[in-house]
Structure formats: structure tokens, C-alpha cells
Amino acid sequence: xxxxxxxxxxxxxxxxxxxxxxxxxxxxxxxxxxxxxxxxxxxxxxxxxxxxxxxxxxxxxxxxxxxxxxxxxxxxxxx
Amino acid sequence: xxxxxxxxxxxxxxxxxxxxxxxxxxxxxxxxxxxxxxxxxxxxxxxxxxxxxxxxxxxxxxxxxxxxxxxxxxxxxxxxxxxxxxxxxxxxxxxxxxxxxxxxxxxxxxxxxxxxxxxxxxxxxxxxxxxxxxxxxxxxxxxxxxxxxxxxxxxxxxxxxxxxxxxxxxxxxxxxxxxxxxxxxxxxxxxxxxxxxxxxxxxxxxxxxxxxxxxxxxxxxxxxxxxxxxxxxxxxxxxxxxxxxxxxxxxxxxxxxxxxxxxxxxxxxxxxxxxxxxxxxxxxxxxxxxxxxxxxxxxxxxxxxxxxxxxxxxxxx
Ligand code: SF4
Ligand code: SF4
Ligand code: SF4
Numbered sequence: 001x002x003x004x005x006x007x008x009x010x011x012x013x014x015x016x017x018x019x020x021x022x023x024x025x026x027x028x029x030x031x032x033x034x035x036x037x038x039x040x041x042x043x044x045x046x047x048x049x050x051x052x053x054x055x056x057x058x059x060x061x062x063x064x065x066x067x068x069x070x071x072x073x074x075x076x077x078x079x
Numbered sequence: 080x081x082x083x084x085x086x087x088x089x090x091x092x093x094x095x096x097x098x099x100x101x102x103x104x105x106x107x108x109x110x111x112x113x114x115x116x117x118x119x120x121x122x123x124x125x126x127x128x129x130x131x132x133x134x135x136x137x138x139x140x141x142x143x144x145x146x147x148x149x150x151x152x153x154x155x156x157x158x159x160x161x162x163x164x165x166x167x168x169x170x171x172x173x174x175x176x177x178x179x180x181x182x183x184x185x186x187x188x189x190x191x192x193x194x195x196x197x198x199x200x201x202x203x204x205x206x207x208x209x210x211x212x213x214x215x216x217x218x219x220x221x222x223x224x225x226x227x228x229x230x231x232x233x234x235x236x237x238x239x240x241x242x243x244x245x246x247x248x249x250x251x252x253x254x255x256x257x258x259x260x261x262x263x264x265x266x267x268x269x270x271x272x273x274x275x276x277x278x279x280x281x282x283x284x285x286x287x288x289x290x291x292x293x294x295x296x297x298x299x300x301x302x303x304x305x306x307x308x309x310x311x312x313x314x315x316x317x318x319x320x321x322x323x324x325x326x327x328x329x330x331x332x333x334x335x336x337x338x339x340x341x342x343x344x345x346x347x348x349x350x351x352x353x354x355x356x357x358x359x360x361x362x363x364x365x366x367x368x369x370x371x372x373x374x375x376x377x378x379x380x381x382x383x384x385x386x387x388x389x390x391x392x393x394x395x396x
Contacts, residue, residue, distance in 0.1 A: 044261060048254075048257060048258070048261070049262070049288075049291075049292065052254055052292060052294055053294075055294060056293075056294040056295075056296075061250075061294065062252055062254065062295075063250060063252060064251075064252050064253075065252045065253050065254040065257060066253075067257065072257065
């Protein structure tokens with residue numbers, strides 16, 4: 001695992017519905033190298049329920065979930 | 080044809096899953112489907128029957144059965160033969176245990192915690208058609224989301240799960256707290272001290288959102304079972320079911336069906352749904368005689384059975 005776990009990119013997925021938000025997250029993660037991190041912003045409701053689960057199912061690490069207003073910021077580490 | 084009519088009055092016909100339409104000598108054939116699942120080949124056969132005997136369409140009932148409208152009385156004999164040959168049978172109507180319904184449960188849907196469809200199919204084999212004072216509907220739901228409406232059935236079940244935290248796996252992301260706030264009952268809080276989620280036992284509704292959502296599998300299922308609701312119905316005078324037991328095992332759901340149906344047969348008046356029998360005789364009597372000490376609830380639930388009544392609220396009153 002890399003020591004410099006810098007956040008490489010930020011994806012704003014506010015207003016993007018399931019499952020497109022996950023597809024976009026997945027594509028962004030594929031551009032990263034193992035151990036690098038991605039930040040995404042998603043909506044409350046279905047997205048906060050589904051996107052993290054998909055992150056987990058594909059073996060990535062969800063490091064942090066922080067609420068920002070009616071949205072959530074996810075910090076994801078690529079596997 | 081008049082011979083036939085003499086032998087089969089409309090009521091007998093109805094008990095057998097053939098329902099008279101407005102039109103003279105025309106019937107709807109209701110095909111029995113348990114747990115909302117039907118073998119694809121049988122489904123094709125049902126469609127073929129609809130083309131041969133009906134008007135080329137099928138109707139899905141709210142009880143998950145398949146109906147073929149526009150079957151002619153004069154065709155009954157051959158219709159029944161074809162039905163038998165296809166391995167299909169007629170559903171029922173009238174004062175009986177109806178085809179037991181279910182969602183696809185945990186076998187397909189990620190939120191399911193029990194095998195709703197599998198259990199409903201087994202229960203259907205055992206209890207379908209048992210005579211009761213009025214119709215008796217049973218539904219199995221995979222989780223508390225309750226898609227097949229357990230609270231609107233005479234007897235309803237939904238899966239429930241008690242979570243347990245494996246602290247060593249938790250990365251402190253707090254997602255479970257978010258999910259519990261929006262989907263559960265706000266039973267989780269991040270502890271400032273340990274940076275771990277803490278569960279308020281009094282508030283937990285056993286929905287399992289935390290388990291499904293946790294990215295590190297730190298939340299695991301400690302126990303799984305079924306919540307039990309009795310006396311629900313819709314119709315002109317809807318009645319919301321009473322929550323009478325929690326964490327009942329798969330096998331115990333069958334035992335409960337038997338006990339509830341037995342009690343209903345003994346106490347229900349003809350034409351009275353079980354919810355009204357309970358209203359007439361009192362829920363306490365029902366609990367005592369059917370649930371006893373063995374089947375209890377995990378909380379004192381509110382009247383709707385969806386949120387626990389908190390000790391602090393009781394104390395205030
Ligand atoms: S009740 Fe639960 S398990 Fe069943 S379909 Fe609905 S969400 Fe899925
Ligand atoms: S979701 Fe899982 S990893 Fe995140 S805080 Fe809750 S238990 Fe810990
Ligand atoms: S089971 Fe549901 S109510 Fe209980 S802690 Fe988990 S999310 Fe909250």
C-alpha cells in the first residue's frame with residue numbers, strides 16, 4: 001500500500017441517480033492506482049444506501065462518510 | 080349444460096377458484112401461485128390456456144395469483160383437464176387460508192434477511208385451503224421494509240435482525256450512523272471517546288441497515304428471525320395488524336400459523352376476520368392463549384408496531 005494516500009480526484013455526483021452515480025464512481029476508481037483515494041459527493045436517500053455498498057462489494061475501502069448539508073462526502077481508497 | 084349447472088352452483092365454483100363474471104356463464108379462472116413464484120414452463124402453459132379458453136390475456140391479482148378471465152362454463156371440463164396436464168391447479172376463494180404470498184426475500188434482494196419465498200412456499204403446502212371463519216391471508220416479507228404488506232394480512236411476518244459490532248473491523252467512517260438515522264430508528268451514535276458506533280438497545284428496530292451498509296463488515300448478524308403481526312386487513316374497513324411476537328424462528332412461523340388458525344377456528348364468528356375477533360375478545364386473551372410465554376416481542380411497540388415505546392416516555396406519563 002502506498003504511503004502517500006493523497007486524494008487524487010473529486011467527483012461531484014449531486015443530483016446523479018442510482019445506478020449512474022455508482023457507474024461514474026467505478027470509472028473514476030479505475031483511473032486510480034491501488035491505494036489512491038477518491039472523494040465523491042452523493043445525495044441522501046438511495047445513493048447513500050447504494051453507492052457505499054457497491055464500493056464495498058468491489059473490494060474498495062470506504063474511509064470516511066461526512067454529511068454536508070443534504071449530501072454526503074465519501075472518501076474511498078481504491079483496492 | 081344445465082346438468083353441469085345443477086351440479087355446480089356458483090358458490091361451489093367459487094370455492095374452487097372459478098369466479099363468475101358479470102357475463103352469463105363466463106368465469107375467471109384463478110390459478111394458484113404460492114409465494115409469488117411460478118415455474119417458467121407453467122407460466123407458458125397458463126398463457127396458452129388464456130389463449131385457448133380466455134381472451135388471450137392474464138391478470139395478476141394482488142394475492143400474486145394468475146387469473147384467466149373469460150373462460151366459458153361449457154369449456155370447464157376440458158379446461159380442467161388441460162390445467163391438470165399442465166401441472167397447474169386452481170386457487171381458492173371463500174373462507175379459507177388463501178395462497179400464501181411473499182416477496183423475493185433474501186435470495187434475490189440485498190435487504191432480505193430471511194428466505195421469505197421459500198418459507199411461504201412451504202407454509203402454502205401445509206396450510207393452503209384450511210377452512211377458517213372468513214378468508215385468511217398470510218404474507219412473508221424478507222425484511223422490515225415489508226413489501227408484501229405483512230401488517231395488512233391476517234397473519235404477516237417480516238424478517239428482522241439484531242446487529243452486533245466487531246469493533247476491530249470498524250474504521251470509524253460513521254456510515255452506519257447516517258443510515259440508522261435515515262432508515263433505522265436513530266439508534267446509533269458515534270462515541271466521541273472510542274470513535275466507534277454505539278447502539279441504543281431501546282431504540283433499535285432490528286432493520287439491519289447498519290449491517291447491509293457497513294463497508295468493512297464490522298456489523299454482523301447476532302440473531303435473525305421474524306416479526307409476527309396478526310389481524311391486519313384492507314378493504315372497506317381496514318385494520319392495522321397487531322405486532323405480537325419478534326425473533327420467531329423459521330420453523331416457529333409454521334407453528335404460529337397453526338396456533339393462530341386453530342384459535343381463529345375456535346373463536347371467530349362466521350364471516351368475521353380475525354382482527355375483529357381480536358377486537359371483540361381482546362388482544363390480551365389472544366396473546367395469552369396463542370403466544371403464551373414463548374412468543375414475545377423484543378420491545379413494547381407503539382400501536383403501529385413500528386417504533387419501540389421508550390422507557391423514558393413511559394416514565395414521563
Ligand atoms: S420486504 Fe425486504 S426483502 Fe422483501 S422485497 Fe422488500 S426490501 Fe426485499
Ligand atoms: S459503517 Fe462500519 S466501519 Fe463505518 S462506523 Fe459503522 S461500523 Fe464502523
Ligand atoms: S438494526 Fe436498524 S435500528 Fe438497529 S442499529 Fe442497525 S440500522 Fe439502527
